[in-house]
Amino acid sequence: MAIIRGRQMDLDMPTLAKQFKTSKPVIWATLKTPHRSKATGRPSTTSxxxxxxxxxxxxxxxxxxxxxxxxxxxxxxxx
Structure with missing residues (x-):
């Protein structure tokens, strides 16, 4: 989430990579990953x-x- 916000604030990839202490490919993969909801599918009917x-x-x-x-x-x- 913070990587996405940083990109929206027009920070470039090397700056984000240095800030989060990771590589540029990791930043790139994070930005390209589609946003998925954690709760998908039909709700459970049993406890x-x-x-x-x-x-x-x-x-x-x-x-x-x-x-x-x-x-x-x-x-x-x-x-």
Whole structure:
């Protein structure tokens, strides 16, 4: 973020590289990288606690189907 701001303030590549103690190719790659949001995709519908329960059930019986796991969650935990 600071590299991008420095470039917007018309600082040249060697000045930015010296300021951030890195090479010019690193500065160039940082400026060319598209800005991506960290949270992409569909939001999770389960909590981390439910995820742990699902992994535990799955570890006990790896051949169990998702439908069976879902029904077991409903029966045992009311989830």
């Amino acid at each position: 981390p606690g439910v995820d742990r329960i699902i992994f535990r059930i799955r570890k006990k019986n790896p051949r169990q189907t998702s439908t069976d796991i879902n029904s077991e969650l409903k029966d045992l935990f009311g989830v």
